Amino acid sequence: MWSRQRGGLKPLRCGVEQLRCRRREREAALRKARREQQLVSKRLLRDEALEEAEEGCVAMIFGEAEIQQFLRLAQRGTEEKEREGALVSLRRGLQRPETQQTFIRLEGSIRTLVGLLTSNQALLQLEAARCLHELSHSEQSAVVEACLPATSYLLTYLSGHSSDFISPHLTVLEALGYALSQLLQAKEAPEKIIPSVLGSTLPQHMLQLLQPGPKLNLGVAVEFAWCLHYIICSQVNNALLITQGALSTLGLLLLDLAGAVQRTEDAGLELLACPVLRCLSNLLTEAAAEAVGGQLQLRDERVVAALFILLQFLLQKQPSLLPEGLWLLNNLTANSPSFCTSLLSLDLIEPLLHLLSVSNVVSVLVLTVLCNVAEKGPAYCQRLWPGPLLSSLLDTLAFSDTEVVGQSLELLQLLFLYQPGAAQAFLQQSGLQALQRHEEVAQLQDRVHALQQTALHG
Numbered sequence: 151m152w153s154r155q156r157g158g159l160k161p162l163r164c165g166v167e168q169l170r171c172r173r174r175e176r177e178a179a180l181r182k183a184r185r186e187q188q189l190v191s192k193r194l195l196r197d198e199a200l201e202e203a204e205e206g207c208v209a210m211i212f213g214e215a216e217i218q219q220f221l222r223l224a225q226r227g228t229e230e231k232e233r234e235g236a237l238v239s240l241r242r243g244l245q246r247p248e249t250q251q252t253f254i255r256l257e258g259s260i261r262t263l264v265g266l267l268t269s270n271q272a273l274l275q276l277e278a279a280r281c282l283h284e285l286s287h288s289e290q291s292a293v294v295e296a297c298l299p300a301t302s303y304l305l306t307y308l309s310g311h312s313s314d315f316i317s318p319h320l321t322v323l324e325a326l327g328y329a330l331s332q333l334l335q336a337k338e339a340p341e342k343i344i345p346s347v348l349g350s351t352l353p354q355h356m357l358q359l360l361q362p363g364p365k366l367n368l369g370v371a372v373e374f375a376w377c378l379h380y381i382i383c384s385q386v387n388n389a390l391l392i393t394q395g396a397l398s399t400l401g402l403l404l405l406d407l408a409g410a411v412q413r414t415e416d417a418g419l420e421l422l423a424c425p426v427l428r429c430l431s432n433l434l435t436e437a438a439a440e441a442v443g444g445q446l447q448l449r450d451e452r453v454v455a456a457l458f459i460l461l462q463f464l465l466q467k468q469p470s471l472l473p474e475g476l477w478l479l480n481n482l483t484a485n486s487p488s489f490c491t492s493l494l495s496l497d498l499i500e501p502l503l504h505l506l507s508v509s510n511v512v513s514v515l516v517l518t519v520l521c522n523v524a525e526k527g528p529a530y531c532q533r534l535w536p537g538p539l540l541s542s543l544l545d546t547l548a549f550s551d552t553e554v555v556g557q558s559l560e561l562l563q564l565l566f567l568y569q570p571g572a573a574q575a576f577l578q579q580s581g582l583q584a585l586q587r588h589e590e591v592a593q594l595q596d597r598v599h600a601l602q603q604t605a606l607h608g
Contacts, residue, residue: 209245217243217253221262224278230271237266237277244284247293253285254296260285264303272322279325286332294336297329301343304330305350320367327373334380344386353381353391357399360426362406368422375425382432389438397439400430401453408456411463420468423460427474434481453482454492458501469508476505476515483522487530490523494533499523503542510551517546517557524564531568540579 212220220243223236243249253259266278285297304326317323333343347353356374359366378396382388403426411419433439461475482489493499502520506513520539523530546558566573 209242209249210239211246211248212240212243212252214252214256217249217256217259221256221259224266224274225262230273233271234273234277237274237281241277241281241284244281247288247290250285250288250290250293254293260297260300261303264300264307267303267307267322267326275322276325279322279329282329283325283332286329291337294333295338297333298336298338298342301330301333302346304333305346305352308352308355320370324367324369324373327370327377331373331376331380334377334384339380340384340386344381344384347381348387348390353378353394353396357394357396360399360403362402366406368418372422372425375422375429379425379428379432382429388433388436392433392436392438396429397433400426400433404430404460405452405456408459412459420464420471423464424471424474427460427471427478431474431478431481434478451492451496454479454489454498455496457482458496458498461505462501465505465508472505472508472512473515476512476519480515480519480522483519487526490526490530493519493523494530499534500538503538506542506546510549510554513546513549513551513554514557517554517561521557521561521564524561524568528568531565531572535565535569535572536575540576543576544579 217240220236220240224233224240227233227236244253263278263281267275269275269278282297282300285293288294308323308326308330333339334347336343356378359374360371360378378391382391403422407419407423407426410417457475457479461472464471464475483493493502499520502516505516520534524534543558543562546554549555549558562572562576566576
């Protein structure tokens with residue numbers, strides 16, 4: 151942007167469109183890297199009460215004969231307790247990699263587990279689901295691949311429920327949702343699993359499970375929100391999900407979550423907030439979202455207000471999840487003047503600035519959102535400057551993190567471009583000294599001289 155030429159330093163004029171294009175290219179690369187990172191996160195879901203009850207029980211390594219005996223008893227045992235006990239023992243054994251390897255080598259073992267899901271006895275269904283859960287969480291790729299044939303059976307089972315999609319035991323549904331979410335992360339998933347999922351009625355059922363209301367079950371909603379997240383990250387056919395109403399359903403759920411965190415002290419709502427925020431963030435980057443008016447479906451001011459309620463909640467309960475909310479705010483404001491207007495009209499700039507002290511990652515995202523607002527033009531910059539933004543920028547320029555400093559400089563450039571007199575005001579507030587403390591930033595000294603020239607000739 152700034153280059154050294156003979157005879158002195160001269161600023162290169164950078165057009166608004168060029169600046170905007172450069173920012174979009176950088177953000178596209180960041181989103182791609184972020185989606186790829188999100189696809190490799192294994193989550194282990196175990197019942198804490200169950201673990202406490204089984205404390206002291208050592209997971210045994212079982213051979214073929216023992217596994218076959220457990221499966222025979224589970225299918226043909228004379229008493230329900232006997233059948234359930236066989237599956238409990240098998241589940242404990244499947245926590246060991248050696249037992250997992252032996253299990254997948256047995257012909258028909260996976261099919262037997264899935265068949266037990268159709269049992270009319272809920273406890274057998276639950277233990278069969280827990281066995282699949284243990285297998286799907288395996289760190290061994292061969293074990294996960296062996297589970298892939300189970301996907302079609304899971305789809306048949308999960309899609310075969312009533313329109314209400316309510317299982318007799320929600321714990322069964324939660325465990326199956328978890329197992330499916332793990333399978334959706336397999337490297338073969340985009341080719342072998344996700345097309346089948348999208349071709350079934352399961353996506354509509356998932357969205358029904360995420361509908362706010364008295365039937366919403368937190369544990370089940372969490373697991374199927376993660377399923378939806380992994381499907382969206384794969385980018386196999388997000389346009390289909392959008393046409394099925396994913397944006398509006400998730401938007402309503404976001405509003406409901408914001409209301410719930412205000413009413414409830416501690417109900418683990420952050421566990422649902424994380425995948426919901428990720429789903430919305432990633433869907434908003436799709437061209438299909440713009441084609442169907444995705445921004446309009448989310449009802450600007452209500453969504454922005456709800457998002458800030460969640461940000462305050464996460465700040466208190468789970469600060470590590472703040473970037474998820476800020477990514478959504480970034481994607482909302484990137485191409486939407488109306489969402490930027492909502493930020494300003496609801497006086498949310500100052501609460502946003504308060505997040506700058508949380509971490510460098512959070513600071514970069516906050517500054518990126520402010521850049522989104524500033525690039526919308528003079529009217530937006532006039533609302534931003536100077537206010538509390540001036541002192542905040544002086545603080546961020548004193549950060550040791552070069553990415554924070556760089557994003558601060560980009561925001562300054564937009565403000566100087568659209569707001570006459572901003573450069574002079576900045577220099578009068580010791581902004582020059584703040585910049586000079588960071589001469590190690592690449593080409594920063596060029597920018598300092600350019601700012602002087604802008605102030606002197608502006």
